[in-house]
Amino acid sequence: MPTLEAKDTLFKKKSTLNCRGKLLSLEVPLVMGILNLTPDSFFPGSRLNSADEAVQKAAQMLADGADILDIGGYSTRPGAAEVSAQEEQDRILPAIEAIHRNFPEAIISVDTFRASVAEASIAAGAHIINDVGGGLLDEAMFETIARLQVPYVLMHMRGTPQDMASHAKYDNLVVEVLDELQSQLAKLQQLGVKDVILDPGFGFAKTVEHNFELLRHLEDFRILGLPVLAGMSRKSMVYKSLGINQADALTGTIAVNSVALMKGADILRVHDVKEAKQTIILLEKTKL
Template sequence: MLSNLPALQPSNSPTYSINCNGRLVQLDTPKIMGILNMTPDSFSDGGKFNNEKSALKHAEKLLKDGAEILDIGPQSTRPNAEFLSASEEKNRIGNLISLIKTEFPEALISLDTFYAETVKFGFNEGIDLINDISGGQYDTEMFDTAAETRLPYILMHVNPSYETMHDKIKFEDITLEVNQYFAKKTKELLEKGVNDIILDPGFGFGKTVEDQMKMIHEVEYLGFGQFPLLIGISRKSFIYKPLGKSPLDINEETQKLHMKVLEQGAKILRVHDVAEAKETLNQFLRKK
């Protein structure tokens, strides 16, 4: 069934590099992306880093712990989160991007937004990657803007509207569904001239616990190896809820899953707990 998807062709030994604002970044060795939420209402760290001083300090810690990419999020996308406009996102970001670039010039900065206007703002401030949870579905200008910036674009699988983002759907075959979505969207992006694409299967967005565990076990089949995979399972409810734990109390379980997806070819881990993920990555590299 999966071989009927023309936009994604298998590769026996894929090697990846992405052009981050003129800087060629090799992904043969997986990278850690540290989450830097500037939101007062994120589910596990809301309010901790929503001013420039505390955010800059946390950025320093993430980098010291082993992150090579910082993912700045001005808007929470947890269920029932406050909805912000692009203008409000830009106001919340303020000067943080340029401050990080000045203080930590080696850091790669990803901007987590589904607004083309926020991407343009971030591009002018110096971001290196676009992390759009909407797959271009919540802002019709997003793909064109990604093409204009020539930045790497993180394409996530998600339900087609902001209002239905977290509606649980039981798919007949989640891996097939995600691959069909990736095939369609990557074709659109490539036709517009977006060549550096990173795939994110969208853990925590509109999928049942069972489907998300199925994806964990089938990561190697997602995207057929044509594009690098980003996996974001940090503090996600499909891990902690079945265990009756809190999002801050599942590090051991999360690292086991991180190891599993690394073994299947994941190239970027998007995490809150960078030091722990870095140790998992080091263990993985020692085993190779």
């Protein structure tokens, strides 16, 4: 883990992301809206079945203030079915193309750990790659990102979506997560990747208790000088802690997102865009 004194020798704090020529400012926290083209995402309310449904949902999210639309075609919930790269592309590429066609100014992120899907998605009109595998599930991912020169969300996870729960063992959670992210970050830096966003990976190879420990120490992740993404929307850390289900977890999501913002999160990845945007607006008004 880098020391506080070492932080200036690493990455300087990014204030913008270059999304294929479109500059996205990070001066005020951003909202990333989740669009799942999967039949088995953990939150049933987020599931979409076609490109037309994705366009309708995107229109609503953009109207509600979404800064980024995050499209995924592979559910990473525990126990989710394996999906081939071809099926993943068949699910998301029509939606990317349709959203890009209908909303040419919209910034589109793609939630994938596969380099081939990432490349096809960028060609279809996407701007950002959001990799739950942090480059560990496809050895070609980092070189692909370096060649494409698009912003990349580097998320922490151990194992695979199928077995990650068995890897939720840490002696010092925050230090180990930071060290593992920094190790992958060094590889990206060596390849010349310019825009990297850190995601501590809430819910990925983490217990509920681990998730809250990460949230308590979220400001520590700013030591690397990079934007930080928090993805806790309707996850088990919220609904299990409250003894409810995902459908009733909006209020809890707003609560944990508020804490994340106060601890320096730059991007909130959410199912409920309007509420996240309102939370950001109100918390920004509390700043001196």
